[in-house]
Amino acid sequence: MKPLIKDGRIVADEWSLLSHEALDDIDLTPAGPRQIVPLAHYRTHAEVLRTQGHRIAILLGPDDEPDAVAPYLADIALVAIHFPSFTDGRGYSTARLLRVRFNFSAEIRAVGDILRDQLYFLHRCGFDAFSLRADQDVNAALSAFDDYAWAPDFGALPRTAPKGSLPLRDPAADK
Amino acid sequence: MYRYNETDQRLVDDRVRQFRDQMQRHLDGKLSEDDFRPLRLQNGLYLQRHAPMLRVAIPYGTLSSMQLRMLAHIARTWDRGYGHFTTRSNIQFNWVRFADVPDILALLATVQMHAIQTSGNCIRNITTDQFAGVARDEILDPRPYCEIVRQWSALAPEFQFLPRKFKIAIAGGEEDRAAVRFHDIGAKACRSDQGEPGFEIFVGGGLGRTPMVGHCIKPFLPRAELLNYFEAILRVYNRYGRRDNKYKARIKILVKDLSVEGFAREVDAEWRHTRGAGSLIPESTFATMEAFFAPPAYADARATDLAFVAPRAENRPFARWVERNVAPHRHPGYGIVTLSLKKTGVPPGDATADQMDRVAELAERFSAGEIRVSHEQNLILPNVPLRDLYALWEIARRSGLATPNIGLLTDVVCCPGGDFCALANAKSLPVAAAIQARFDDLDYLFDLGPLELNISGCVNACGHHHIGHIGILGVDKNNEEWYQVTLGGSEGKHSRLGRVIGPSFAASDIPDVIERILQVYLRERLAEECFIDTLDRIGLTPFKLAVYGERHEAAH
Numbered sequence: 001m002k003p004l005i006k007d008g009r010i011v012a013d014e015w016s017l018l019s020h021e022a023l024d025d026i027d028l029t030p031a032g033p034r035q036i037v038p039l040a041h042y043r044t045h046a047e048v049l050r051t052q053g054h055r056i057a058i059l060l061g062p063d064d065e066p067d068a069v070a071p072y073l074a075d076i077a078l079v080a081i082h083f084p085s086f087t088d089g090r091g092y093s094t095a096r097l098l099r100v101r102f103n104f105s106a107e108i109r110a111v112g113d114i115l116r117d118q119l120y121f122l123h124r125c126g127f128d129a130f131s132l133r134a135d136q137d138v139n140a141a142l143s144a145f146d147d148y149a150w151a152p153d154f155g156a157l158p159r160t161a162p163k164g165s166l167p168l169r170d171p172a173a174d175k
Numbered sequence: 176m177y178r179y180n181e182t183d184q185r186l187v188d189d190r191v192r193q194f195r196d197q198m199q200r201h202l203d204g205k206l207s208e209d210d211f212r213p214l215r216l217q218n219g220l221y222l223q224r225h226a227p228m229l230r231v232a233i234p235y236g237t238l239s240s241m242q243l244r245m246l247a248h249i250a251r252t253w254d255r256g257y258g259h260f261t262t263r264s265n266i267q268f269n270w271v272r273f274a275d276v277p278d279i280l281a282l283l284a285t286v287q288m289h290a291i292q293t294s295g296n297c298i299r300n301i302t303t304d305q306f307a308g309v310a311r312d313e314i315l316d317p318r319p320y321c322e323i324v325r326q327w328s329a330l331a332p333e334f335q336f337l338p339r340k341f342k343i344a345i346a347g348g349e350e351d352r353a354a355v356r357f358h359d360i361g362a363k364a365c366r367s368d369q370g371e372p373g374f375e376i377f378v379g380g381g382l383g384r385t386p387m388v389g390h391c392i393k394p395f396l397p398r399a400e401l402l403n404y405f406e407a408i409l410r411v412y413n414r415y416g417r418r419d420n421k422y423k424a425r426i427k428i429l430v431k432d433l434s435v436e437g438f439a440r441e442v443d444a445e446w447r448h449t450r451g452a453g454s455l456i457p458e459s460t461f462a463t464m465e466a467f468f469a470p471p472a473y474a475d476a477r478a479t480d481l482a483f484v485a486p487r488a489e490n491r492p493f494a495r496w497v498e499r500n501v502a503p504h505r506h507p508g509y510g511i512v513t514l515s516l517k518k519t520g521v522p523p524g525d526a527t528a529d530q531m532d533r534v535a536e537l538a539e540r541f542s543a544g545e546i547r548v549s550h551e552q553n554l555i556l557p558n559v560p561l562r563d564l565y566a567l568w569e570i571a572r573r574s575g576l577a578t579p580n581i582g583l584l585t586d587v588v589c590c591p592g593g594d595f596c597a598l599a600n601a602k603s604l605p606v607a608a609a610i611q612a613r614f615d616d617l618d619y620l621f622d623l624g625p626l627e628l629n630i631s632g633c634v635n636a637c638g639h640h641h642i643g644h645i646g647i648l649g650v651d652k653n654n655e656e657w658y659q660v661t662l663g664g665s666e667g668k669h670s671r672l673g674r675v676i677g678p679s680f681a682a683s684d685i686p687d688v689i690e691r692i693l694q695v696y697l698r699e700r701l702a703e704e705c706f707i708d709t710l711d712r713i714g715l716t717p718f719k720l721a722v723y724g725e726r727h728e729a730a731h
């Protein structure tokens with residue numbers, strides 16, 4: 001099982017991610033009980049999967065609208081957001097909107113081209129789980145959450161207003 | 176000036192530590208060039224034609240004398256003894272050693288400086304009016320707002336990987352001296368009908384290969400909403416800006432695709448969610464920030480002081496320098512001094528380590544220890560008593576910093592071009608030098624009056640050639656360097672792009688071409704009319720005729 005960083009720790013990933021390709025000829029009785037499926041697939045097959053006893057989560061592509069997933073947020077265990085390349089920053093906004101605008105408090109997982117050097121910023125936007133690119137050293141990556149002591153600070157002026165727009169947990173509290 | 180609090184200092188220190196680690200992993204082969212490139216760029220480190228280049232941020236162009244001394248020290252110790260001040264009020268060191276950069280950044284952090292987000296697809300250094308806080312026509316001092324935006328944008332987690340670079344300029348004066356309509360976001364201070372302070376917001380301006388003048392999408396934004404509104408713009412851009420083609424990835428293309436109204440609607444829809452909450456800036460923050468930028472204690476200086484009036488009457492070179500290089504100050508008896516980095520033959524914007532030390536010393540002696548960098552690539556001492564001008568001028572002159580040419584033809588704005596830049600199509604520095612050498616006669620220059628000449632070595636337009644009254648652009652034709660000339664560009668209130676006059680020229684022809692253009696102006700001008708106004712009145716045709724002759728006229 002691929003390691004996952006969750007809340008600042010390495011854990012075993014219990015979820016399988018069904019890629020678009022895999023979904024093309026899926027028989028709807030996939031092996032694992034916990035499946036992450038693309039939004040479009042969720043829309044059409046969620047009921048069937050559920051009646052078969054699967055737990056389901058949703059995968060959003062970089063151009064999926066957070067509004068589109070909003071109706072299902074209460075029913076799913078996690079949202080995974082895909083980064084085709086680490087330099088494609090759309091997923092940062094998606095995560096932040098899910099947290100701030102839709103008050104989604106369950107797991108938001110970053111998948112795809114996820115590297116150690118972006119973890120701090122992803123985390124600050126509301127991601128709390130990270131499935132790193134295969135070549136990354138997962139143990140070494142844990143220290144990325146300490147890259148900066150700075151975190152949105154609601155106390156002191158004059159940083160309050162400029163920085164304090166992210167109602168997120170303090171990274172230190174995740175350990 | 177703003178002084179870092181503990182959080183600011185921690186942040187730049189942590190950044191240095193983080194980058195040192197990234198550099199080490201890269202050197203150890205654990206971080207590939209592809210994965211490292213965006214990281215080093217976000218720390219200002221480029222690979223240029225001949226050597227690595229480090230771009231250091233000078234937030235809104237403001238430096239303390241201590242910071243300038245550090246830049247001098249870095250130039251002397253880690254580079255080849257000079258630095259290049261850019262049109263974005265940054266400084267570039269052209270000859271640093273790759274692996275030394277973390278050490279240089281650590282030194283910068285000791286004087287509250289950094290290179291964060293000076294490159295890469297993120298929010299870049301905020302620029303403003305070089306006369307901020309001392310200009311007579313000021314509506315709001317832009318610096319407190321610049322600092323607020325700087326803090327918000329530095330490491331803004333959501334906006335580290337935008338479709339493309341993002342440049343913000345904020346101007347505080349009646350006159351726009353920050354070219355706000357040529358930035359991704361431009362904010363120009365204004366007041367509502369009720370007198371509340373706020374900003375007029377422009378988006379989608381920019382130069383580069385698709386030059387565009389920015390459009391107003393909000394005639395009045397209350398100042399407390401500045402960050403909420405910027406965040407809405409950035410989020411719309413981050414989510415919908417094109418990422419498939421880097422030449423179409425700037426916000427200006429998105430604004431064009433959605434139409435200005437369409438884009439403004441998207442931003443308003445996003446803003447609706449945070450308006451009145453979110454990152455609303457409390458009044459107390461403005462007060463705290465404004466206190467940092469309080470004016471120095473002004474002495475009881477007078478414009479009639481003999482120490483100023485006498486040399487001005489007797490000494491023509493001094494009087495000429497005062498005429499061109501000293502701007503009116505808001506406080507009586509004071510002046511704003513521009514130290515020219517445009518001495519003939521010296522690359523525009525370049526300063527040696529010794530010159531930087533000298534400017535720091537002048538700032539301490541005469542100008543409350545503060546220096547500004549202008550987007551015309553000169554250095555400014557914002558608070559000089561007129562009675563000290565003569566003493567200052569004598570020292571500046573000995574250091575090659577008192578060329579009396581501010582706003583004149585030889586105050587050339589120019590990018591590093593083919594001598595340094597890997598993207599260049601043509602050299603720009605020798606062209607600037609040739610023009611400065613040809614038009615070195617001060618009587619002639621003063622007679623010509625205000626004239627902006629801008630040179631870029633390729634379409635990226637780092638030398639702002641589109642907005643020069645005369646613009647020169649280096650182009651490549653069959654592997655040869657050629658130069659295209661535009662006329663009539665302008666920034667400020669009458670922002671617009673220059674028009675190409677015709678086929679391009681060889682470098683050696685450029686001084687002659689400029690001379691013919693100037694002859695038309697001198698022949699046609701009405702009393703007191705400056706170049707750009709004559710050009711507006713008579714149009715391009717007489718200039719084209721003078722440059723290309725009848726042949727060209729017939730061909731068009």
Ligand code: HEM
Pocket residue numbers: 221223260261262263267339342357380381382383384385425589590591595596597598635636637638639
């Ligand atoms: C030498 C290394 C440099 C490189 C590789 C570089 C690269 C670029 C590129 C690719 C663009 C076009 C961006 C676009 O249109 O999307 C650009 C624009 C620009 N650069 Fe540079 N540049 C360099 C140096 C400079 C210098 C020295 C200055 C100041 C003198 C400068 C100031 C600007 C400005 C003001 C623009 C404005 C165009 C705009 O963004 O709208 N750059 N640069």
Ligand code: SF4
Pocket residue numbers: 590591592593596597598599600631632633634635636637638
């Ligand atoms: S305009 Fe072109 S040549 Fe000049 S610095 Fe910019 S990218 Fe380089």
